Amino acid sequence: MRGIRRKKLCRAAVVSVVLSSCLLPIAGSSPAVAQSSTPIADFLDVYAPSYDPSPSGIVVEGLSGTNGCGYTLTQIEDRTVQYLNAGRPTITEISPQAHCTDSGGGVHYYTLSGYETLISNLVSYVVTYGSNVGSLWGGVMLDQEPDFGFSASDSAALASYTRSTMLNTPGICWYYTEIFAVGQTATWTQSQFDSIVGSPPPNGSWKAPQIYTDYMRNLTNAINQSEILVTWSTDAAPYPYNSRSYAVGSINGPPYQQNFQSSSTYTWANHFN
Amino acid sequence: MSASGERGFETLAISMNSRAVRAQGAVLSTIVVFMIVAAGCGNQQDAPSTSTGRSVDSVKQFAGAPSAPPIDTTSEPAPPLPSPDPSVCGPWSNATYSTTGEEIVSRYGEIRNCGKVPGGWFLATIGKAGQPGVLGLYYCRPSDSTCADGTTDHPFENWHWLRPPGNGGGVKFISLQGSVLTLYVGNYGYVTYDLSSGTFKTGLQQ
Numbered sequence: 001m002r003g004i005r006r007k008k009l010c011r012a013a014v015v016s017v018v019l020s021s022c023l024l025p026i027a028g029s030s031p032a033v034a035q036s037s038t039p040i041a042d043f044l045d046v047y048a049p050s051y052d053p054s055p056s057g058i059v060v061e062g063l064s065g066t067n068g069c070g071y072t073l074t075q076i077e078d079r080t081v082q083y084l085n086a087g088r089p090t091i092t093e094i095s096p097q098a099h100c101t102d103s104g105g106g107v108h109y110y111t112l113s114g115y116e117t118l119i120s121n122l123v124s125y126v127v128t129y130g131s132n133v134g135s136l137w138g139g140v141m142l143d144q145e146p147d148f149g150f151s152a153s154d155s156a157a158l159a160s161y162t163r164s165t166m167l168n169t170p171g172i173c174w175y176y177t178e179i180f181a182v183g184q185t186a187t188w189t190q191s192q193f194d195s196i197v198g199s200p201p202p203n204g205s206w207k208a209p210q211i212y213t214d215y216m217r218n219l220t221n222a223i224n225q226s227e228i229l230v231t232w233s234t235d236a237a238p239y240p241y242n243s244r245s246y247a248v249g250s251i252n253g254p255p256y257q258q259n260f261q262s263s264s265t266y267t268w269a270n271h272f273n
Numbered sequence: 274m275s276a277s278g279e280r281g282f283e284t285l286a287i288s289m290n291s292r293a294v295r296a297q298g299a300v301l302s303t304i305v306v307f308m309i310v311a312a313g314c315g316n317q318q319d320a321p322s323t324s325t326g327r328s329v330d331s332v333k334q335f336a337g338a339p340s341a342p343p344i345d346t347t348s349e350p351a352p353p354l355p356s357p358d359p360s361v362c363g364p365w366s367n368a369t370y371s372t373t374g375e376e377i378v379s380r381y382g383e384i385r386n387c388g389k390v391p392g393g394w395f396l397a398t399i400g401k402a403g404q405p406g407v408l409g410l411y412y413c414r415p416s417d418s419t420c421a422d423g424t425t426d427h428p429f430e431n432w433h434w435l436r437p438p439g440n441g442g443g444v445k446f447i448s449l450q451g452s453v454l455t456l457y458v459g460n461y462g463y464v465t466y467d468l469s470s471g472t473f474k475t476g477l478q479q
Contacts, residue, residue: 063447063463098460169333174333184382184406185443201335243355246353
């Protein structure tokens with residue numbers, strides 16, 4: 001009896017060592033505890049018309065990506081490829097909005113399918129023309145908010161479409177949800193929030209919530225997610241979330257980890273300013 | 274690799290009762306670890322290099338997500354409040370920490386953004402049910418170092434409240450370039466506010 005138990009224990013030992021030797025180095029993150037470890041690097045949000053390759057990582061801020069009301073898809077694509085060709089870890093952000101008013105006062109309306117086409121074209125272009133896409137391009141980041149005019153279910157559908165699109169991309173490319181759940185027209189509930197951000201990858205997004213308020217902190221801490229890319233801001237968030245350490249320290253679990261082309265382990269936060 | 278090995282031995286120690294079994298397991302584990310190293314398993318920690326090409330890239334890589342353990346959501350993290358920083362908005366921008374913040378939120382809805390602008394401070398609010406968000410501006414005299422200090426209170430009565438065009442939803446800060454604030458007005462679109470001329474314009478100015 002004791003021999004059988006010993007054999008089982010030894011087999012368990014082998015499994016434990018194999019798992020800890022093979023899986024943990026890939027994961028690179030410590031087991032989840034109540035507090036996040038502090039991310040060692042930041043993506044910096046840089047607007048598409050500007051070029052700044054100096055940050056550790058860049059989020060190309062594309063805004064709506066629609067002609068007449070934001071930076072154009074061409075601007076966003078070209079800038080993303082430029083960063084990739086310069087060897088920078090890069091993510092491309094889009095803020096899908098249902099309508100907007102242009103500088104001449106004209107009102108434009110956009111559909112969900114229009115944004116699906118936009119995302120499809122963006123991904124196709126970057127994968128085709130970017131250098132080392134599979135190891136440098138984090139993928140598409142969706143800024144989804146109630147006041148952008150799409151419902152929670154529409155937003156979840158677009159996130160799901162983006163996931164399907166990214167499944168066909170190489171390497172590390174995936175999608176992120178830089179969600180903010182509070183608006184004047186609606187405030188998304190926990191279940192709506194969950195449906196938009198989805199499960200942990202590969203079934204859902206990398207979560208990049210805007211941690212500016214207690215409500216956002218609470219929604220984020222209630223989801224089943226292994227790693228969080230905390231979006232924080234010094235110059236645009238109210239106290240006390242305008243401190244990186246406070247925003248990051250408010251969130252449970254380990255930070256988003258992606259080494260890109262480095263042989264070192266990199267954990268990340270997302271700096272919006 | 275050694276850190277991972279240590280973690281593996283910790284796991285092992287918990288699951289074994291006797292010292293003999295522990296020792297036997299440790300020897301076996303060491304052999305397994307060496308085999309793994311020899312097989313190159315440990316090299317997976319290295320990120321793909323530029324020379325790996327699409328053959329490596331074609332496999333989707335999710336760093337650690339599937340194997341990460343569940344998160345303890347029963348405990349709410351409570352990090353220490355940040356040290357006073359004169360360059361950013363202080364407790365007056367939060368209803369929990371000041372009566373100024375409380376009054377702002379009560380009148381104009383939750384504060385979405387707050388920051389420093391040339392000559393003062395700005396706030397953007399989400400608004401309330403049936404009431405759009407607003408842009409709040411607090412002007413400082415050039416010589417007023419107290420006003421320029423974010424740690425001092427900025428009383429409600431000294432704020433100027435502006436309703437951006439569109440009568441839309443919440444107001445969101447996008448960027449500050451020179452004296453021009455770019456905002457997003459919910460269900461309306463992008464607008465700019467020029468602090469020097471005091472005028473709004475619709476659309477995104479590039």
